[in-house]
Amino acid sequence: MAIKFGIIGTGIMGVAGGRIIQLMENAEIVALAEPVMARLKPAANEFSVKAVFSDYREMLEKEPLDAVYVATPDTIHTDPVIDSLNAGCHVLVEKPMTTSQADSERVFDAVKRTGKKFQINFNHRWLSPYHKIKEMISAGQLGEPIIGYARKNNPIYVPTEMLASWAKHSSPAWFMSSHDIDLMTWWFDAIPVEVYARGVKRVLKQRDWDTYDGIQSMVTYDNGQFATFEAAWIYPNSSPYMPDSFMEVIGTSGSTQINRQAEAIDAIVEEKFVCPRTFLNYKVFEHWQGAMPACVKSFLYAIEHDTEPHVNVIDGVKNTAILDAIHRSLASGKPEKITLSLIRS
Numbered sequence: 466m467a468i469k470f471g472i473i474g475t476g477i478m479g480v481a482g483g484r485i486i487q488l489m490e491n492a493e494i495v496a497l498a499e500p501v502m503a504r505l506k507p508a509a510n511e512f513s514v515k516a517v518f519s520d521y522r523e524m525l526e527k528e529p530l531d532a533v534y535v536a537t538p539d540t541i542h543t544d545p546v547i548d549s550l551n552a553g554c555h556v557l558v559e560k561p562m563t564t565s566q567a568d569s570e571r572v573f574d575a576v577k578r579t580g581k582k583f584q585i586n587f588n589h590r591w592l593s594p595y596h597k598i599k600e601m602i603s604a605g606q607l608g609e610p611i612i613g614y615a616r617k618n619n620p621i622y623v624p625t626e627m628l629a630s631w632a633k634h635s636s637p638a639w640f641m642s643s644h645d646i647d648l649m650t651w652w653f654d655a656i657p658v659e660v661y662a663r664g665v666k667r668v669l670k671q672r673d674w675d676t677y678d679g680i681q682s683m684v685t686y687d688n689g690q691f692a693t694f695e696a697a698w699i700y701p702n703s704s705p706y707m708p709d710s711f712m713e714v715i716g717t718s719g720s721t722q723i724n725r726q727a728e729a730i731d732a733i734v735e736e737k738f739v740c741p742r743t744f745l746n747y748k749v750f751e752h753w754q755g756a757m758p759a760c761v762k763s764f765l766y767a768i769e770h771d772t773e774p775h776v777n778v779i780d781g782v783k784n785t786a787i788l789d790a791i792h793r794s795l796a797s798g799k800p801e802k803i804t805l806s807l808i809r810s
């Protein structure tokens with residue numbers, strides 16, 4: 466029997482995820498919830514779904530769903546996730562899981578109480594090179610990983626056009642570094658204890674987007690390992706990179722780097738130099754390939770075989786706690802401690 470999905474939020478990711486779910490043999494989209502009609506209608510047409518709602522709570526009340534994909538803006542994940550779990554649905558939620566540590570703990574409670582499968586779409590974990598680094602670290606090939614660096618920078622059209630309606634409520638760290646922080650914390654297999662961050666608001670503020678142009682943050686983990694995360698979203702729109710992405714881990718007896726700037730293709734076309742992206746989500750003949758479809762497939766596997774999802778609520782709590790501390794440090798100008806009593810207990 467196909468797993469019946471509802472999608473909350475039919476913007477860029479809701480539609481991208483819907484296209485993947487639609488082609489899975491063991492899943493079907495049966496309902497959509499989205500307050501903006503101009504986004505709901507085309508999605509309903511594309512997925513041939515009749516059960517459409519402007520309020521997701523009505524969808525959860527009326528539709529017998531097995532699973533929900535939450536693809537709302539960064540700051541609007543918590544309530545749809547908790548309400549979906551309470552309605553008896555398994556949940557796949559977009560990153561970041563929540564945008565406050567208190568909310569991440571509410572999600573943790575709901576997952577534990579309902580026992581439903583819960584996975585965050587930190588799809589980079591399914592990208593082979595990142596997975597290979599995890600395997601090398603686990604096999605001891607780098608010794609103990611002790612220093613990390615990650616950069617994920619985007620052109621300015623990302624906050625000002627692509628995410629125009631909500632970028633000012635988020636930040637480049639929530640939107641971009643969240644992926645790198647998930648990977649590094651997974652690689653280090655460690656508990657974050659302290660964060661020191663600096664950010665600047667100048668270019669976007671001048672254009673009335675009151676959010677950071679860029680943030681650099683240093684996260685210290687419980688054995689003294691540390692990693693620096695950079696995220697900026699003010700590159701000129703002529704940048705071929707979307708994103709300009711690089712990661713490095715230095716261990717006690719080895720080091721490794723991943724340069725994902727160009728995703729393998731350099732192309733010169735009439736208007737500019739471009740690097741088309743294919744690694745995360747790309748249709749090859751009749752099937753979607755890449756990290757995102759692999760992540761969705763893995764979520765379906767966890768539901769069908771009653772296994773623990775590979776990015777679970779504890780990963781989400783750690784990730785949000787780091788990002789929450791980054792934003793506290795930006796506000797205070799000082800290092801901020803991370804207390805994760807929920808994970809240690």
Ligand SMILES: NC(=O)c1ccc[n+]([C@@H]2O[C@H](COP(=O)([O-])OP(=O)(O)OC[C@H]3O[C@@H](n4cnc5c(N)ncnc54)[C@H](O)[C@@H]3O)[C@@H](O)[C@H]2O)c1
Nearest residue numbers: 474475476477478498499501504536537538539559560586
């Ligand atoms: N995993 C990844 O690789 C990846 C990539 C890009 C974005 N994201 C994340 O996906 C999420 C969505 O991003 P996006 O680019 O699709 O944004 P988007 O603005 O294109 O889409 C969000 C949609 O949610 C709708 N929405 C807002 N409030 C709602 C509510 N209460 N109920 C139902 N729908 C509601 C909006 O109207 C909009 O259509 C964000 O959290 C973002 O960070 C993840």
